[in-house]
Amino acid sequence: xxxxxxxxxxxxxxxxxxxxxxxxxxxxxxxxxxxxxxxxxxxxxxxxxxxxxxxxxxxxxxxxxxxxxxxxxxxxxxxxxxxxxxxxxxxxxxxxxxxxxxxxxxxxxxxxxxxxxxxxxxx
Numbered sequence: 542x543x544x545x546x547x548x549x550x551x552x553x554x555x556x557x558x559x560x561x562x563x564x565x566x567x568x569x570x571x572x573x574x575x576x577x578x579x580x581x582x583x584x585x586x587x588x589x590x591x592x593x594x595x596x597x598x599x600x601x602x603x604x605x606x607x608x609x610x611x612x613x614x615x616x617x618x619x620x621x622x623x624x625x626x627x628x629x630x631x632x633x634x635x636x637x638x639x640x641x642x643x644x645x646x647x648x649x650x651x652x653x654x655x656x657x658x659x660x661x662x663x664x
Contacts (some may be wrong), residue, residue, distance in 0.1 A: 546584065547586070548582040548583065548584050548586060549582075551582050551586055551589075551624075551626070551630070552579075552580040552581060552582040552589065553580070554624055555580045555582065555589050555591070555620060555624070555630065556577055556579065556580040556591075558619070558620055558623050558624065559577055559580070559591060559616055559620070559632075560576075560577045562615075562616055562619050562620075563575060563577070563612075566615075566619070567612050567615065567616075569608045569611065569612060571604045571605055571607065571608030572605055572608040572609055572612065574595050574596040574597065574598075575593050575594070575595055575596075575605060575608075575609070576593060576594050576595075576596055577591060577592070577593050578592045578593060578594055578637045578639075578640065579591075579592040579637065580592070582630055583630075586626065586628060586630055587628060587630055587631060588630055588631050588633065589630035589631070589632050589633070590633050590634075590635050591632055591633065591634050591635070592635050592636075592637040593609070593634060593635075593636065593637060594636070594637050594640045599644060599645070601636040606634070606636075609634045610634070613632050613634075616632060617629050617630075617631075617632055
């Protein structure tokens with residue numbers, strides 16, 4: 542028996558193709574700094590939740606959401622051509638807050654490190 546579910550394999554393909562499409566074929570300046578961080582496809586392959594971040598930002602702007610919303614039809618059509626699935630999943634974009642959380646932790650750790658260096662006795 543295969544250890545990977547079909548939905549997981551399709552999710553990996555969808556992530557790769559959407560990333561490629563956003564980079565090379567979607568020319569909307571609102572979504573130029575978007576990176577796809579993951580895709581979760583339902584077991585029936587009808588729905589795909591596409592997680593993204595906007596590079597360099599801890600929050601997602603409404604412009605980015607609007608740009609992705611406008612590109613959904615094009616992305617689904619291109620996925621249908623590239624993946625040759627019987628049913629192309631409905632795409633839902635969701636902001637991935639884990640990167641902002643990680644950035645915050647990294648800032649706090651570097652701040653603690655700077656404070657420790659400032660308070661360290663000099664030899």
